Amino acid sequence: MKQIVTNEPIALADYTHAIENLLEDFGAERDRITDTKSALLNILEDSAAEKAQIEETQRAVLNILEDFMIEQARVSAVQRAMLNILDDFSAEKNSLQETQKAVLNILEDFETEKNKVEAINHTLTKRTEELAWSNAELEQFAYxxxxxxxxxxxMVSSFVMLLQKRYQGQIDDKADKYIYYAVDGAKRMQELIEGLLEYSRAGRSEIALVPVDLNEVLRRALTNLRRSIEESQAQVAAQPLPTVSGSVQQLISVFQNLISNAIKFHKPNSRPHIWITSRHAGAEWIISVKDDGIGMELAYSNKIFGIFQRLHTRTEYPGTGIGLAICKKVIERHGGRIWVNSKIGEGANFQFTLHATADQL
Amino acid sequence: MSKHLLLVEDNPADAELVRVGLDESSIPTKLSVVQNGEEALAFVRRQAPYTEAERPDLILLDLNLPKIDGRQVLRELKADPAYKQIPIVVLTSSVAPGDVQKAYEMHANSYVKKQVDLDEFMRVIHSFESFWLEIAKLP
Structure with a gap:
């Protein structure tokens, strides 16, 4: 087209022809264009339909995608949750494993400990048996x-006494003194042996525990001590006492030993006072025998319950040192305890426990 | 007429104490001493070496003796019609309830404990002597 415009010196007919040609061409062109246009339109139409369909599809896809996204979000949420759970779980698992390990360690330790304890137990049982055996043997031996x-x-004591009776003052002063020491020694040995016999008897046979009225026990102990109470002018004050589970004879000996001690260890030139009281403590009664005598140092309060243990010379206070050992043995065989509270110069308070009878519980 | 007492005692010291006790009293008593059960039976039955022995009026018998012990002496004499009327007093240091019971079952005429204390021992001997050799009428 540009060429045509620049070739001006062309004839009109030519122009017309040319124009007609052009028009024709144009027409053809126009037809073609129309065709093309219609084709295009067709195409476009088709394409529109296609597009709608595509759009439809796209929308569907989008929908699907959207759904999928939602789904996916949900899935990831679930996944995250699961991961969290798994995470937690693994933490849990770790701590569980730790715990398990610790438990295993503990169990292992426990096993070791248990074995140790069992070994100790075994040794203890054996020792106890041995002790019980040697105790029984010792008691048998003592008896x-x-x-x-x-x-x-x-024989010894009889004949030295006979010697003393028949020949005192007939040889010389030295002979009298020697005989006196022999007689005294024999007497003391007799007391010790009698004490030992009494002590071993207190542990020999099984005791039958029956309801025992301690008022009656006390009355009988005081009767046995009548002479020494009169001589010392001792004052014994007793509260009403309970009925306990025990052996009458053995409990009489406990009261008798404690009261006779309270009388024996009174302060010089003063009349002994003795108080006997009781109080309830759970399934037990605590009996107290308290005096205003010379008392003792706290350091000795355990020692005095040992057999043949004494805190004074025989010249100061006579005795064998067996009385409290018997008390301890009897009380322990009754399932009780005995102890003393005391201070020098402030008297002594001997206390012991006995089981209440079943109906008092 | 003094009574004849047979003491069956293996411990010479105890026999001496009995003798001392009897001597202290004014009751005239003839005392013979044998040291075991075998001798005791031979003495009562006048078997050798006691063919010349005088029949005792009363027997004081210890239980724990060597060879034939006091229990067997008691059993044999109390089963023998010739001697069962002779009173037998058991004198022993045992006070085991079983011993006491058994002695009376075998017809002991009494059972006396040897006292540990000398004065008590003497008191027992004096009481025994006074009752059996003075108060009691013997066959």
Missing amino acids: VASHDLQEPLR
């Missing part, structure tokens, strides 16, 4: 020894 020793001792 037999004291019983058999009594015979030759009876």
Whole structure:
């Protein structure tokens, strides 16, 4: 087209022809264009339909995608949750494993401990058996020894006493003194052996525990001590006492030993006062025998319950040192405890526990 | 007429104490001493070496003796019609309830414990002597 415009010196007919040609061409062109246009339109139409369809599809896809996204979000949320859970779980698992390990360690330790404890237990049981055996043997020995020793001792003491009776003042002062020491020694040995016999008897047979009225026990102990109470002018004050589970004879000996001690260890030139009281403590009664005597140092408060243990010379206070050992043995065989509270110069308070009878519980 | 007492005692010291006790009293008593059960039976039955022995009026018998012990002496004499009327007093240091019971079952005429204390021992001997050799009428 540009070429045509620049070739001006062309004839009109030519122009017309040219224009007609052009028009024709144009027409053809126009037709073609129309065709093309219609084709295009067709195409476009088709394409529109296509587009709608595509759009439809796209929308569907989008919908699907949207749904999928939602789904996916949900899935990731779930996944996250699951991961969290798994995370937690793994933390949990770790701590669980830790715990398990710790438990295993503990169990292992426990096993070791258990074995140790069992070994100790075994040793203890064995020791206890051995002790019980040697205790029984010792008691048997004490009984037999004291019983058999009594015979030759009876001879010694009988004949030195006979010597004293028949020949005192007939030889010389020295002879009298020697005989006196021999008689005194024999007497003391007799007391010791009798004490030992009494002590071993207190542990020999099984005691039958029956309801025992301690008022009656006290009354009988005081009757046995009548002479020493009169001589010392002791004042014994007793509260009403309970009925306990025990052995009458053995409990009489406990009261008798404690009261006779309270009388024996009174302050010089003063009349002994003794108070006997009781109080309830759970399934037990605590009995107290308290005096205003010379008392003792706290350091000795355990020692005095040992057999043949004494805190004074025989010249100061006579005795064998067996009384409190018997008390301890009797009370322990009754399932109780005995102890003393005391201070020098402030008297002594002996206390012991006994089981209440079943109806008092 | 003094009574004849047979003491069956293996311990010479105890026999001496009995003798001392009897001597202290004014009751005239003839005392013979044998040291075991075998001798005791032979003495009562006048078997060798006691063919010349005088029949005792009363027997004081210890239980624990060597060879034939006091229990067997008691059993044999109390089962023998010739001697069962002779009173037998058991004198022993045992006070085991079983011993006491058994002695009376075998017809002991009494059971006396040897006292540990000398004065008590003497008191027992004096009481025994006074009752059995003075108060009691013997066959």
